[in-house]
Amino acid sequence: MSLQPVSLPYLIPDMPPAEEVVPFLREIDGNRWYTNFGPLATRLNDQILRTHFTDDRVKLLLCSTGTAALELGLAALGLKPGARVLVPAFTFPASANAIQNCGFEPVFCDVDENSWVMTPDIALEAVSRANIDAVMPVAALGRPLSASQWDRFFEKTGLPVLIDAAAALGNQEVGRHILVAFSMHATKAFGIGEGGLLACQNDNVIARARRICNFGMDARGQVVGHGTNAKLSEYHAAVGLAQIARWPARQLKRARVDASYQAQMKTCSHLWVSQSFTDNESLGEKVLIPLPVRHNRSTMPVRLHAGIRVSVQSVQEQLAAQGIGTRLWYNPGLHRHPHWVACAQVCRAGESTLVTVDRLNDRLIGLPFHNFLTPQDITFIVGNLRQIVENKEYSASLSQ
Numbered sequence: 001m002s003l004q005p006v007s008l009p010y011l012i013p014d015m016p017p018a019e020e021v022v023p024f025l026r027e028i029d030g031n032r033w034y035t036n037f038g039p040l041a042t043r044l045n046d047q048i049l050r051t052h053f054t055d056d057r058v059k060l061l062l063c064s065t066g067t068a069a070l071e072l073g074l075a076a077l078g079l080k081p082g083a084r085v086l087v088p089a090f091t092f093p094a095s096a097n098a099i100q101n102c103g104f105e106p107v108f109c110d111v112d113e114n115s116w117v118m119t120p121d122i123a124l125e126a127v128s129r130a131n132i133d134a135v136m137p138v139a140a141l142g143r144p145l146s147a148s149q150w151d152r153f154f155e156k157t158g159l160p161v162l163i164d165a166a167a168a169l170g171n172q173e174v175g176r177h178i179l180v181a182f183s184m185h186a187t188k189a190f191g192i193g194e195g196g197l198l199a200c201q202n203d204n205v206i207a208r209a210r211r212i213c214n215f216g217m218d219a220r221g222q223v224v225g226h227g228t229n230a231k232l233s234e235y236h237a238a239v240g241l242a243q244i245a246r247w248p249a250r251q252l253k254r255a256r257v258d259a260s261y262q263a264q265m266k267t268c269s270h271l272w273v274s275q276s277f278t279d280n281e282s283l284g285e286k287v288l289i290p291l292p293v294r295h296n297r298s299t300m301p302v303r304l305h306a307g308i309r310v311s312v313q314s315v316q317e318q319l320a321a322q323g324i325g326t327r328l329w330y331n332p333g334l335h336r337h338p339h340w341v342a343c344a345q346v347c348r349a350g351e352s353t354l355v356t357v358d359r360l361n362d363r364l365i366g367l368p369f370h371n372f373l374t375p376q377d378i379t380f381i382v383g384n385l386r387q388i389v390e391n392k393e394y395s396a397s398l399s400q
């Protein structure tokens with residue numbers, strides 16, 4: 001399959017223009033301090049705390065990538081070699097990469113039909129049937145998870161929890177007991193090029209992660225444990241400081257794009273559902289389900305009803321023919337990647353595979369979502385998608 005060149009790309013990163021970064025680069029020239037927890041990185045750390053978190057007990061460690069943040073978080077948990085980490089298969093490969101890079105074993109599980117994430121209930125069922133040493137819930141596609149629910153999971157099971165919230169910076173809260181990893185990759189809502197963040201409320205965990213991030217050395221330069229180099233350079237911090245100054249304006253742009261999609265969806269009410277359905281509401285006969293969010297969204301994936309007789313690959317091709325770029329998110333599920341097919345899975349009771357992940361992969365398509373989309377672009381995108389699914393006599397197939 002060859003997709004046509006697109007005129008409406010799936011994603012255009014919204015990075016600060018060079019002139020907004022230059023004042024910070026001049027500071028670096030003046031300081032002659034280029035990395036190793038420098039003054040700009042320290043300032044960015046404080047500003048991110050103030051801008052993106054409401055709880056002043058949260059502590060941060062800035063690092064080189066979101067994957068590094070996951071690795072530092074996992075390594076700081078002090079798990080035994082070969083520890084088994086439960087992770088939903090509906091996620092980006094980095095979640096399982098990080099587990100294996102730390103010498104641990106991923107154990108894949110399913111996700112909830114309505115929220116598309118591993119819930120504490122799914123994890124509880126999995127740990128009752130398999131040996132698990134830690135869990136990594138994923139804020140799939142930027143949808144934040146309930147920090148208090150995962151705190152309760154920890155209190156109940158004693159199993160460490162590290163949330164992969166790569167795309168949820170600004171939306172994901174940090175609980176009392178859980179660790180959270182974020183990405184600041186250029187494609188994320190708060191992008192600085194490459195960068196990551198580990199957040200938690202425990203000073204000792206952050207101190208341990210910081211030591212691991214710096215070759216495992218203590219304050220006297222002695223290596224006292226496992227280490228790597230995952231520090232954030234001052235140059236990336238410079239981009240971050242320029243980016244944080246633009247954050248309110250960027251959030252406004254993003255909210256306008258979201259509102260524009262919502263308005264378009266309303267014009268075809270027989271196809272779309274509202275954003276406001278709750279986690280427990282049945283999907284019923286809804287035909288296109290956008291990712292449910294109550295926060296600033298990061299992505300615009302929609303789920304085609306099982307009754308629509310068209311594959312997501314075909315929808316992708318047909319939209320591409322109109323110049324519309326799309327993404328088949330987390331497709332295939334991690335349990336279907338060649339490198340991971342032999343890994344352990346804990347399926348739901350009575351199932352022999354991760355059925356919900358497979359079903360989502362069959363039905364989910366990410367529409368263009370970025371700050372440069374105009375209302376006209378969105379009318380064009382939604383109109384084309386509507387035509388494709390309407391042509392498939394969805395109402396006839398739904399009533400079967």
Ligand SMILES: Cc1ncc(COP(=O)(O)O)c(C=O)c1O
Pocket residue numbers: 065066067068091092094095138164166167182183184185195196
């Ligand atoms: C769910 C998830 N986890 C981890 C990562 C890795 O983040 P980074 O690219 O900053 O290493 C990503 C990147 O997109 C992601 O989507």
